[in-house]
Amino acid sequence: MEVSLWEIELLMKERAREIVQRCGCRLLETHGLPCKCKMDALSDAGMELHPYHLHRFWSSLVYESPPDGAKWEDHDATDRGIFTAMVEDVYRQGPAAVRKAS
Numbered sequence: 001m002e003v004s005l006w007e008i009e010l011l012m013k014e015r016a017r018e019i020v021q022r023c024g025c026r027l028l029e030t031h032g033l034p035c036k037c038k039m040d041a042l043s044d045a046g047m048e049l050h051p052y053h054l055h056r057f058w059s060s061l062v063y064e065s066p067p068d069g070a071k072w073e074d075h076d077a078t079d080r081g082i083f084t085a086m087v088e089d090v091y092r093q094g095p096a097a098v099r100k101a102s
């Protein structure tokens with residue numbers, strides 16, 4: 001099974017996260033990836049993380065090189081710009097908008 005580097009990075013950050021009061025299970029709810037409490041429970045039970053612990057979206061991804069690397073980088077920069085503009089717009093609207101968006 002192939003996995004995305006972003007997925008691995010999300011899981012590693014979640015695994016290293018410290019639970020202060022309760023997990024909140026946000027990674028599970030928002031990305032379909034095991035949250036900290038789920039990974040801790042698997043570890044405590046001596047179990048490993050398996051593909052069936054992930055939402056089926058993650059196994060549906062197709063990994064291939066883009067046909068034109070330069071075009072891909074332009075597309076990536078455009079997406080990043082759109083995302084950054086959306087985040088800045090939400091922050092401009094104030095704390096209530098930030099809470100609603102997160």
Ligand SMILES: [Zn+2]
Nearest residue numbers: 023025035037
């Ligand atoms: Zn959790």
